Amino acid sequence: MNRLLVVRCPDLLDEDEDGAALRLFVTVIGTVESYCPWVTTVRPGICSLPARGPSRYFGGEGPLARSVADAVSDITAVEVGVADGLFAADLAARSGQVVPPGGTPGFLAPFPVGILGHPELAELLTRLGIRTLGDFAALPESHVLGRFGADGVTCHRVAGGRSGDLSHPGHPAAGRRIDEQSSRARGDRAVVGESGFWGGVSDADVRAGRALAAVQDLIGADGVVTARLQGGRGPAQRARFVTWNARENHVDPTLVAPWPGQIPSPAPTVVHPAPIPAELADADGQPVSVSGRGLLTAGPHRLSVEKGPWAVVTAWAGPWPSEERWWSRSRRRGARMQAVTGGEAHLLLVERGRWWVEATYG
Amino acid sequence: MFVSPTSQQGDGGPVRRRAGESLALLAERTRPVSSSQTRLLPVLPPLVGLFPDGSLRRGSTIVVSGLALPGSPDGSGGGISVALALLAAASGAGSWCALVGLPGLGAVAAHDIGVDLARLAVVPRPGAAWAEVAATLIDGVDLVVLCPPFAPRPAMARRLVARTRERLAVLVVVPGRSGWPEHPDTHLSVSDMHWDGVGTGDGYLHSRRMTVTATGRRSAARPRHHHLWMPSTTGSVADAPGDVAEQAVTGPMARA
Known part of the structure; x- marks a missing residue:
């Protein structure tokens, strides 16, 4: 090279x-x-x-x-x-x-995968536990092609120092400094080149881009995100948040595909970043659980979220068994249930006898 | 600068409206958005009656208080839904929106309500800098929804309100448990929430009926009550007839 x-x-x-x-x-x-x-x-x-x-x-x-x-x-x-x-x-x-x-492969190895300038790829890799270019480069190319497609292979070759250039020079990440604090006027740059409406960039777009870049300078670039929808079963899997970057805008093709086991609309307004521990009790105050055959051991009567006060469960639906990642050793077997307490409703998850509030219909 | 009528994600679900309403909305969207020169930002048709102008007035502050429910993780029962619904029409018309201080936005719900996610920036955890973050966003974004992570000091709240007025943005505060010390231009409060579709183990959550009461200033001081389905069967917002008998006819049927 x-x-x-x-x-x-x-x-x-x-x-x-x-x-x-x-x-x-x-x-x-x-x-x-x-x-x-x-x-x-x-x-x-x-x-x-x-x-x-x-x-x-x-x-x-x-x-x-x-x-x-x-x-x-x-x-x-x-x-x-x-x-x-x-x-x-x-x-x-x-x-x-x-x-x-x-020495280039060794030089590149410690950089985070985000440096490739493909937020979606980086997000996915990070979720798979692949955080650095070195880790990414160690994957066999055929696997990368199968999983991430041609774009993924381009990035993979670059990460391994086997190819010199990403196909898109001028991508914001190419101009973004590793040291995020010193980014200057990133908003302008992020907004320029955005397709915008009918190919243009309005004053409002530029103003918004500036404000968002200023916030990124204030609390870090990762502090400002934008939501993308994707296919998935649980509410947490149906959306993902990528670092703000006013450029890309596309809809995931998996959205259209049917996802068996998906809970019907409406979707919860709050998907808790980490499930909140909860307790579910029957009318006698005994804990409710789900049997091996997927049935509740007793009718739920009261719910306490994070050791908070008990709220009366006025209605509920489920449980529905959910078995995720059945192919992997870290598979999760559990059940989901909707519980109404007053005007609010929660999506509950039970795993190994413990209840969690996964999302809230707030 | 004109806004494409297809800017909203066009998969039909949340935005399938009756012909008259969609025409009105189309007219709204194809109008030039020369940002601050337009004094009003559109709202979804079922929410029109909540505001004296029938839309969101630039420079105004709106406080949305949900029902404080025991054991609620965020203490904003219904408030988040209402705040997201306020963003829907404006984001669809090309306004930039931001959501500050809500760590786990349900993006699918926001999309179903009608928010254009491509126009929504989210700052889930602004931390101690939340007021500064909100102030910065007010400078450049049309609509800012703020869920203050801490109780704001009166001076801080006043500054944000003044900045909103000066920059001709719209500030929507969902105070939750933190409270909001300032008197807003419009106060929306949620009551009488009731979920349809679930019983004792059967069905699915289906739709929620709620009453939203709007109280304004001066001429708008008289409370206006509105019955809404939020979410409706499609996850969006719809008028809910006040009369129970009528509701039985037109209301969504439980899926059972």
Whole structure:
């Protein structure tokens, strides 16, 4: 794979209104071209050049990187890095490293999968316990293809340092700094390029993008999320939240597929992030449980959520057995039930004789 | 900037309305949304009667208090549903919305009520910075639903209300147990909730009847009661006739 030298100008990543940043970047490109004529502009503020030729002339990649950094730093703040392939070289530039030939897979391994800029893929991988690029790269490619498709394979090759580039340069994650606190005006960038309505971006969209980026700067990028629907049985599986990023918008095809065992509409308004422990008792105050044949041992009469006061159960439906992940050792066997207490209703889950409030129809 | 009429997720379920209503809504959506120049944000047709203007007035604050039920995990019985319903029509018309301080939004329910999830940003756990987060969002988003994680100080609440007025946003507060020290422009309170469809072990939760009482300021000070199905059989919001005999005819039948 190509040895690439990436020049990042952190102050020029965001386009400003009068184009001064862009003009300055053109000057940067001119300077870099004096080292090698094959300069490629990756996106505003970032350009790359093949390192092999000029590094022979300048006595190695380290001296070349230093020399380029010195020349450009007269114009603007700059970060320079060298690695195999554009993706790794861009990351190397952010930390000002020269990754030795062959060292790219090892360099990439500790980065979180989110750095690939595919929030959905990253979310899924994290749920599967695969948190770093190294873990991801260790999966066999045929499995990745089967599970994640062609896009997944592209990411997988990049994660393993076997391919240099994700197919979509200019993705926000490519411009996002690892250190999230120092992101500047990310909202503008996230909103620019969004398809929006009929291909346009309105003032309202830009304002909203700015406000959300400001909140992300305040409490961290992961603090602002947006909901996506997907197929699934329980309420927690039917939606997932991905970090706010005003670009992608699509509907999961699994939505259309029928999901056996799904509880009919209406859906609960609150799906508790972690099920809340609860107690269910019959009229005599004895705990209610579900027998091996999926029947209640007694009619439920009172419900206490998180050791709170008892509320009278006025009506209930179920239980319905739910066996999830029956193929895996971590399978869960339990039952779900709806219980009405006054005007509020809860979706209860019972597993191994313990009750939980999974969701609330608030 | 015009808004596409198909911007709402078009799978029919929550937004299948009668012809007249959908026409009105279409007219609302195809109108240019030049944000702050439009003084009013639309609401779903069954909620029109709750507001003196028949819509949400920009700059106003609405407090939604649910029924305080014993043992309720969040103490906002019905309040979340009402708040989500307030977002539905506006988000469908292209307004950006934000929800602050609700750790486990039921996204499916929000979608079924009619909220365009692509226009909704969620800040589940703003932590100690919740007021600052809310203030920042008020600056850029049309509708902000706030579930304060802690009891707000009066000065803090006043600042948010003033900012909402100045920025021509709409602030919907679901105070739950935290309370809200300011007098809102409109106060919506939920009462008489009743679930249909379940008995003793049979059926499924099906639909919920509730009364929402709106109290405003000045000319709108007289309480207005509205009977609603929320959620209705489709998970959305529908008028519930006040008369019980009528309800037996038009109300949804239990699935049994």
